[in-house]
Amino acid sequence: MSDVFRIGDLARLTDTKVVTIRYYESIGLMPVPERSASNYRVYGKAQLDRLRFIRRCRDLGFSLEQIAELAALSSDSRQPCGEVDALTRTHLAEVEAKIADLNALAAELRRIGAQCHGSTTISNCRIIEALDHRP
Amino acid sequence: MSDVFRIGDLARLTDTKVVTIRYYESIGLMPVPERSASNYRVYGKAQLDRLRFIRRCRDLGFSLEQIAELAALSSDSRQPCGEVDALTRTHLAEVEAKIADLNALAAELRRIGAQCHGSTTISNCRIIEALDHRP
DNA sequence: CTTGACCCTATAGTTGCTATAGACCGTATA
């Protein structure tokens, strides 16, 4: 296990597409790496960790903007940790709101879907009727 | 109540932005309307209904592509209604999958968030630690 | 010495809009 990586190594190790890593670099989320003689990007362990952090946060549904903030906060160990806590809480609230929305939506889709028993053509299909008029 | 509308009327009646209606037209989801002498778009009751249908489906989370399909199917009353049913079912399954994802995510955010009791700086904040390493 | 896997840049496409610029239309009021 060397501690020098090329972009494809990082991609494999973090389950990220190569183009996505370059994209992260272009928006300033990943640092601009050194280049080899043949102009290949060269990364070290620190950048691998950075990318792992980013992907982990993505998996948790944070936006890239939130991740940039989290990364900035986490890099200074003397920063108060309240902001990280607040960011996490805010995000959780957003996720919970979205869950509530989707639950309401699923309920209505089930209600609508249940009405199509037996009918075989659009003319007597209750789904279309349900879609046509507000509940 | 006339049955002739301008784009702003449709916008008001369906809670849609004017630009959005033009966008729907540009992608072929709304029909190309007649024009007045002064080149204003002129709509009738049928187009109002079409837009209402679209917005109702959007509220239910269907993609514009799915809506185009639903609209095409619903316009021919002799079409078998099984496809509409299938589309609705597929969409419901997608929504349910997303709900499951978000629930798992919320659980983990709660778990992570609960670890930040008392700590005041990043150096001993468990949230960052939790974000740094896979669960 | 060529094949194949990898890397590079640059640009355009995706979804569902939203924002902006710059201009025209139509009516109500001063």
Added chain:
DNA sequence: TATACGGTCTATAGCAACTATAGGGTCAAG
């Protein structure tokens, strides 16, 4: 009659978070 206002028009660019494509350079193995 002038002008201010609200509405409308076109065209273009921007948003998130990538993905896809074109057209090329690099490098080790067979």
